[in-house]
């Protein structure tokens with residue numbers, strides 16, 4: 001009797017727990033289906049654009065230089081992007097092979113690129129005078145790209161947002177914070193947050209992705225209670241049930257609190273997991289060391305590094321969201337444009353090894369200096385040759401599994417043999433190995449790809 005009671009009690013408490021940690025009533029399979037286009041498309045454009053673009057030295061300039069509202073106002077007063085033509089941006093993204101885009105509807109500075117009923121600190125009050133977000137949505141949609149909004153829950157302009165450790169007016173001691181925040185009321189800001197998220201998810205049609213950024217719990221920080229994260233996510237899902245949500249609201253332990261995780265500015269070692277399970281993921285990366293336009297920043301990644309990032313992400317089951325920071329005039333910097341064009345050139349001929357692809361089955365051993373991706377629908381394996389080999393590329397785990405092999409960029413046949421090409425006796429292969437016989441000259445492709453049709 002006692003035992004039965006105990007079991008019942010346990011079950012009840014488990015049930016309550018499961019209830020508590022569930023924000024969204026959806027099965028694993030339904031989630032996979034909702035995210036299918038995103039998992040397939042793999043490659044998107046991130047866009048950081050705001051009044052910080054005029055400062056031209058990082059979107060965190062207000063914090064980094066501890067600029068107050070009054071001094072920062074000059075960027076708002078001069079925001080007039082006369083060259084802004086989002087159709088051109090969309091064309092660039094598309095030509096690069098990107099399939100979706102995520103733009104900063106509001107970044108930490110608090111300025112909104114959209115017309116909002118709840119603030120005067122918005123694009124329509126700048127000399128530009130128009131709803132830039134609306135124009136952006138129309139342009140990107142017209143080019144067939146999926147639409148994503150980044151929205152910063154952090155706000156360095158709202159008068160009720162309490163000062164914290166990442167705020168430009170951050171302090172050192174509790175007493176200082178108490179003094180700074182005595183007139184501020186986060187609950188008013190929370191309402192504002194909800195109102196604006198409602199606006200962006202109501203006034204612009206179907207929104208495919210929302211990127212809410214970011215939580216920093218701990219001393220003088222902010223997390224789920226400060227944002228009202230649970231309510232916020234419920235609202236998001238109610239307004240746009242198909243939407244895909246990132247993971248920065250401090251709700252890792254909630255089912256439905258996030259859809260994918262977002263490793264930022266670093267390459268993951270392997271497919272990331274949460275509670276031991278592989279999860280959908282997307283790495284966000286910059287071309288150079290800043291998200292917002294940074295005139296004097298010089299650490300631009302080259303074409304091969306960028307392609308490597310994309311291929312490697314897919315080879316570990318993930319996506320890449322690659323950022324551009326348009327200028328204060330609304331154009332895309334020549335360095336970013338060159339980088340996009342370089343990727344587009346490769347993607348035009350090799351996109352098949354990216355779209356619809358994922359990590360290759362473990363039975364295929366990854367040869368040195370190569371990355372593998374695999375398309376489970378077509379049952380094709382893609383071998384990316386990062387460092388072009390001399391004539392022979394041997395691989396374990398492939399014997400008897402190959403129907404046909406070719407270079408992906410020009411569909412030229414690649415001979416698959418049971419021995420190495422060359423002269424002499426020691427040309428045999430190991431048990432289970434095959435050899436791809438390659439031309440001596442590296443094809444005119446940054447990273448050549450062998451497409452293997454599997455049996």
Ligand code: GLC
Nearest residue numbers: 048059060213214264284291
């Ligand atoms: C960080 C930064 C921010 C950037 C974002 C992109 O959270 O605060 O400037 O927008 O990452 O992932």
